[in-house]
Amino acid sequence: MTTDPAAAVPERAADSGRPTPFRQFIVKVHGRCNLACTYCYLYEGPDSGWRDRPAATPAAVLDATAARIAEHATRHALRDLALVLHGGEPLLAGAGTLAAFVARVREHVPAGSQVHATVQTNATLLTPERLAVLADGGIRVGISLDGGTAAHNRRRVDHAGRPSWPAAARGARLVAERFPASYAGVLTVVDPTLDPVETYESLLTLRPPALDLLLPHGNWSAPPPHQSGARHGDWLCAVFDRWWDAGRREVRVRLFEECLALLLGLPAATEALGIAPFGAVVVETDGSIEQVDSLKSAYPGAARTGLDVFGNTFDEALRHPGVAARQAGAESLAEQCRACPLLRVCGGGHYAHRYRAGHGFQNPSVYCADLQRFIRHVAARLAAAAVPGPSSPRGGAA
Numbered sequence: 001m002t003t004d005p006a007a008a009v010p011e012r013a014a015d016s017g018r019p020t021p022f023r024q025f026i027v028k029v030h031g032r033c034n035l036a037c038t039y040c041y042l043y044e045g046p047d048s049g050w051r052d053r054p055a056a057t058p059a060a061v062l063d064a065t066a067a068r069i070a071e072h073a074t075r076h077a078l079r080d081l082a083l084v085l086h087g088g089e090p091l092l093a094g095a096g097t098l099a100a101f102v103a104r105v106r107e108h109v110p111a112g113s114q115v116h117a118t119v120q121t122n123a124t125l126l127t128p129e130r131l132a133v134l135a136d137g138g139i140r141v142g143i144s145l146d147g148g149t150a151a152h153n154r155r156r157v158d159h160a161g162r163p164s165w166p167a168a169a170r171g172a173r174l175v176a177e178r179f180p181a182s183y184a185g186v187l188t189v190v191d192p193t194l195d196p197v198e199t200y201e202s203l204l205t206l207r208p209p210a211l212d213l214l215l216p217h218g219n220w221s222a223p224p225p226h227q228s229g230a231r232h233g234d235w236l237c238a239v240f241d242r243w244w245d246a247g248r249r250e251v252r253v254r255l256f257e258e259c260l261a262l263l264l265g266l267p268a269a270t271e272a273l274g275i276a277p278f279g280a281v282v283v284e285t286d287g288s289i290e291q292v293d294s295l296k297s298a299y300p301g302a303a304r305t306g307l308d309v310f311g312n313t314f315d316e317a318l319r320h321p322g323v324a325a326r327q328a329g330a331e332s333l334a335e336q337c338r339a340c341p342l343l344r345v346c347g348g349g350h351y352a353h354r355y356r357a358g359h360g361f362q363n364p365s366v367y368c369a370d371l372q373r374f375i376r377h378v379a380a381r382l383a384a385a386a387v388p389g390p391s392s393p394r395g396g397a398a
């Protein structure tokens, strides 16, 4: 149940056109974590709904979820869909359970539907045996880390306060060295107190094929930590310059590539930028169908839809006003965003970052200044590369 009535979405958002089907299914295969990161918005944030849900996802929930995903893929003739095995820490469910679930989804979807499966893990439980099971099951491995050194990961501790880095580093190296084809990449939340270039270069030592840089969750009523001026934007600009000036693509950085694509007028599917319809949905360990976890950083119950995989289709979730608002493009944005010259690239930023208690989500991002700084910087670098001049070290696009 929503605790903030002002968070209700304007009616017109739900009425604007046919919904875009979900293409990313985030399934909570385990509801607890073996770590207790000090900043975790899931377990330390305002929404404590996880306490009332099963720790291990029952087999009946996984079966019903597989059937619902297949039903959605069939109804919308989905050719490609992403299946993200999430938690908590998903490997607590056992690698065999994950492989069996993915196999079940693949069995059920119609011929011609490709299921791209990834497990998003803290890497501490990765062993050669588990990685072999995941690789055999066609499941790639995404790793969440705060950087590539022990110091960067000091807030990622276990329940006894012990550092997770030794086990996480061992797991990350194991994937890079022995299972490179299974390595999906590393996801890192920006910490502007860390040196940007040093953090980026330390992550490169883990040899990820892709890097996701996410802004920490926060909103106008609960501002992100260390936010002054456009500190996060400056951090991103510094990493962008290091990446752009490398002369070769050392790693795919999704945020940078999507920003460049949007600046060039190309389509880009991202939760952080742009105004393309957002197409991800979550299934919790009790079978509840929810919106993405990041909304839980706004207020308790913000992600709830009141639907579940036993009694409801994903099409019903598409009609939920909160989901519809995220598919309504510019129409659901704040007036300030609709008038903004950066609208097509920024798109108002991440939905969760727009929240203000008493006003809902129809606000610019709490990171508006950071986004402006970053997007204008990338645009300037792109323009300089397109028209090589004496001050351009590159003279060509990435």
Ligand code: SF4
Binding pocket: 336, 337, 338, 340, 341, 342, 343, 346, 347, 348, 349, 364, 365, 367, 368, 369, 371, 372
């Ligand atoms: S969040 Fe700020 S930069 Fe982004 S579209 Fe809105 S006003 Fe423009």
